[in-house]
Amino acid sequence: MADKFSNEEKFSASRNPLDFIPKRLRNSLFLFDTSISELINLILVQNPKKSVSFDLISNRIIQKTQNTIAPFLLVLFNNCLRKGIFPNCFKVAQVTPLHKGGERLDRNSYRPISLLPALGKLLEKIILVRVLNFFDKHSLLSTHQFGFRPKFTTEYAILDVYEKLIYNLDNGLTSCTIFLDLAKAFDSVSHDILLKKLEKYGVRGNALALFTSYLDSRSQFIKLGEVNSSTLPIDFGVPQGSILGPLLFLIYINDLPLATNFFIKLYADDAVLCAQNEDLKALETEVNFELDKVWAWLFSNKLTLNIKKSKCMIISKKRKKQSIRVTIDGSELEQCSSYKYLGVIFDKNLNWKPHINHLCIKLARACGCLVKIRNCVSTETLREIYHALIHSYLRYGIIVWGNAKKTTIQPLITLINRAVRIMSFAPFGQIDLKAIFKEFRLLDMDQIFTLESANFMYKRNVGLLPTKVGEYFEKRALSTHSFSLRRRPTNTHSQIKYKTSIGENCIQIRGDKLWCDVPKTIQDSMSLSSFKKLFKEHLLSLT
Template sequence: MSTKQYTYLRKIWKYDEGNYDNYRQILRDCDWNFDSLSVDDQVNLVTNNILHAAENSIPNKTVLIRPRDPPWMHNEIRKNIRKRNRQHKIAKISQTPEDWTRFKELRNKVIADIKTAKINHFKKIASNLQNGNISPKNWWKLTKQFFKEQNTSEIPIIIDNNEHYSSPSEKADKLNKYFNDQSNVDDSQASLPSFEEPNSSIEEIMITESDVDDTLSILNPTKASGSDVINPRLLKEGSSALAPHLAKLFNSSLSMSYFPSNWKKANVIPVYKKGDKTNVTNYRPISLISCLGKVFEKCVFKHLYNFINDKKLITPVQSGFTPNDSSVYQLIDLYNTFVKAIDDGKEIRAVFCDVSKAFDRVWHRGLLYKLRRMGVKGGLLGWFGSYLWGRTQRVVIDGSSSSYLEIKAGVPQGSILGPLLFLIYINDIVENIGSNIRLFADDTSLYIIVDDPEVAAGLMDSDLHKIHEWAKQWLVTFNPQKSEELVISKKSIPLDHPRLSMDNVEIKRVDEHKHLGLIFNTTCTWRNHFQEITGKAWKRIHLLQTLKFKLDRRTLEIMYNSFIRPLLEYADVIWDNCYDFEVEALEKIQIEAGRVVTGATKSCSASKILNDLKWETLKTRRYKHRLINFYKMIHNLTPQYLSNLVPQRVHQVSNRTLRNNDDFSIPYARTNLYSKSFLPQTVRDWNNLPDQLKLAPSLNSFKTLLNKDKRKPHKYYFFGNRQSQILHSRLRLHCSSLNADLFDNHISESNLCTCGSPETAEHFLLTCNKYSEIRNRTIDTIPLNYSIQILLEGNNLLSDSLNEEIFSKVHEFIIKSRRFN
């Protein structure tokens, strides 16, 4: 459903052209007298000073934004489209041949201009993608323009109760109301329990100029600004001039237990998820808050986190938002437990609990209570109250914004402190749980290894009841209807397990469940997971194929490595015990990507493609990933629960002196499933490593030694335009349309050139008389003695510039020969 085009004005800052010496000098000359000013007035003074310095140091302009226009559109094309449309009306009225001829000329010009604009646009994107200094955010933004040209950010008419809302301001109001409604909790009947005073406490924080300067120096300058329009680049560039004044402001805020009101305002950008685009429930909010406020939060975060970490106040079963932990680490531990139990002939019951809007519905009074119970008190606790209460948000669409609405619950989205505050809020859910519980932020899972089905069911039912009671106390909504149970078993006659329930709702038993991005099934095999990742990867490969002739080799390779290969490698250390046919299915995807990147045809072998690209097989990469993970486990670079899995050394479990005394004892495995899983297989692989690798003093040195035989791609293979790259690669890979290649690949009945000799690459490039004159002007001008191998592959002993010169002459010869037209 379309709506009319709304345009708006936007101020654009040319940060790359800024005079930052002048910017810093203006900041130093500004009035920074905070005496007698309230905290809010201090913030206004800081904001005005920064913007004043920016206005006088950084070029900026106001531009008209047309949200619906494709990215390649420009004013000249718009002007010609208007001319074409006017002429079309004239021709329809006059019906004269002259007017129709004029219309066709204008129409053809528009078509040609659009084609040229698209080509130039994609060339510009390709050039930007190769820029080593481009930020990850901008890289993905550019990449997605290839994978989806159309503007998916546009929000069409919003329909609610059969009412249509079409203007940007109307849509913003409806979406803001919906988002705000998700952040409400009914605490009218809630009460807080008593608690014992903690043994240690923190009641004040002093932020130093060094704290602020360190935080400013690591800011990401590409991040978006909030409602105060101060970009992080302005803060980073002005760090030396700003740090002392910001430190004074931050300490003033802390001493007065007051968080600045301007920093509690959020601009919300609605992002489409899936489903009907006219329905507000199919959008999620992205909150943009003040960068200055986030700098302040970062300084506070350091002090709060150090206190919590030193006192070990966060449960060790929490893997979300915790340093040195990750979703993959939790998955390694879970899967190892599951397959070990299966190996022991046991069954496992696992329940994955669904939580509604957990971050958005944190009860503020409850969170402050939990902060107090952890030891945060005095003025600092008051500051956190000010930080949480009185926050507002507005939705911004196409330059128009809704009115502000107050946020009455939740941790601030987009904030630095929000994730840590959420961990504090959910932390005590694990208390008195009898089965095994794992958390990843709000993802809550329970599991138990079953000895007696009745006992196990009773314990899990009891735990689910405790979680439900905890949720009622703290106003968290668990959804038993959406929670799922997985019974994992390899028994030919599985046990009869009583059903589980939560809040009198039976938990649905399923054959598969996706947990932290990995699909578990009832037998701990990977069929379901592979179906998903190969399906997604092939869709992206097909999109990559459409770009085969639009983009050069370097850009295509970057896109595969960044956009497709991660799909094939997420948590790969866990599922490396997959079946051989599943391994092959993944390798086929990588080889197809290699064909796109090199331009190789179907007749080219996988080994030639990998050799040309200097890519490792995915299997080799998984082997290395497992060893790197194990090195981290040995050296306590992973969470303790993972390091605890490292088995004892041989000399620790045997009284005899053996040649392999320092090896790790390999966990006993009865089944292939467990034997080939991460721990037993990686211990075997580790024991087979040379001592130099095992004794590597650091993770970086271990990685360097592990990759010492890895070949680097030749930079000069990226040289030239796309057509030349492909034709040259095909000659090198023996899959060109030369008759010798066609004959060898069983496509042609003869390998002969029209001159009578076998038409090999050597014949074509060096001896065929048909191309003597072209050869004299191109290849024969190369300033060294060359062989066919050098012409096709270059030579690592030569400089990159000389190799590029060789390739330039070869490319020129290939194109001018017109042999492959």
């Protein structure tokens, strides 16, 4: 394998960043005019409670005067689209430092909140609709990118990584998972490179001129209390607090998966890389070779890696400690036993103990809060607090970690039961907790896992999942069957083969098994909200 790598064509860190994009799209984006109806609809969906920028024109004012100002805005915005000009008055950001904890004299204790003019953000939304439609039509955004996209969520990114690791374990492969931390990625975007990438993706003519104008001559000032700083230019990065900024960053980083043979998962600037092999030495060689490619892409695109915060983790069925030396640009990555990725803590054994221990700390604090306030608020308020401080943490990512061993999950179950006892003023001892759960219309641990897994399966069966996630089930060749997607036969899970008991944990297997237990009338629900409501009632009825 080492010979194979050494014989491959050498790559240079000074490569043209456009070389990673294989071909130039022949089609071009056309920014068609907006209309009064589109403009009014966009005005109506604006959040009236959003903070106002330096021009003091709020969304509330725009909504109250929409019938008067809409015709004038229509002329202004259409001229911007036709001539490729983004007004300079919309490109000034008011930055307010928000204290996030720590020493008040330490600037690192503040989070900058960037406020842009509301009218400018309205124009950005008009542009965004057209660019997104164009990119979706030509499937330009990478399927490996889960950030800032309709249907894609952090939970699906977590699930995608987990499914890959489970597949490797089931096939006797050792995985090296690398968690990359990009230093200030959004603020490091090169405007010149971004505009060249936009051109290659079909943004040309007036559309490219508009984006050039949008990025050019941007500035910001700091507002602290009643004092404003001087205005300074912004020459790098996508505009913070903007509508188009997240999409522009996705476009900038879109070709990273093409630069490497790693399994790669992106959620905006959060990147997970994974390689696998039966032989540990071969795995080390492959990982370091591919990391050189990743570094070449980062260097060419003027992005910086935070080496200290980037980690690697070895996941294997072998009991003997597995260790390899992973380096990038001459610096060695620290090997960790667990890592918090998008709010869920992955561990080297995939037993979820670190994550569940983390949840136990949060739930213990929530129980303390319930004890302090239960005599001061109504039962309904207690129930709302339970959902905010306990249920929300339990349901997040549970389709991944919820199938942990019962002994691992038991501390969570104990804390949930404690919370329910506190809310109901029930004495400690042997009582019928199931009746209390039902009275408060709360689901227990197993029921939350079942409901969230069933919701996932419903989304899959009616086409509400991203294409990338839906691919988990492609092996079943559903087109050969005549049954409805919502009424799947009870033995569909048998079509997926797994080699060990580990393989049973994949969503394909347990998802189909669970779906078979959902009553047919509930499977045929006309909407996701209806399905959630009916299936929750079904679970409560079984209590």
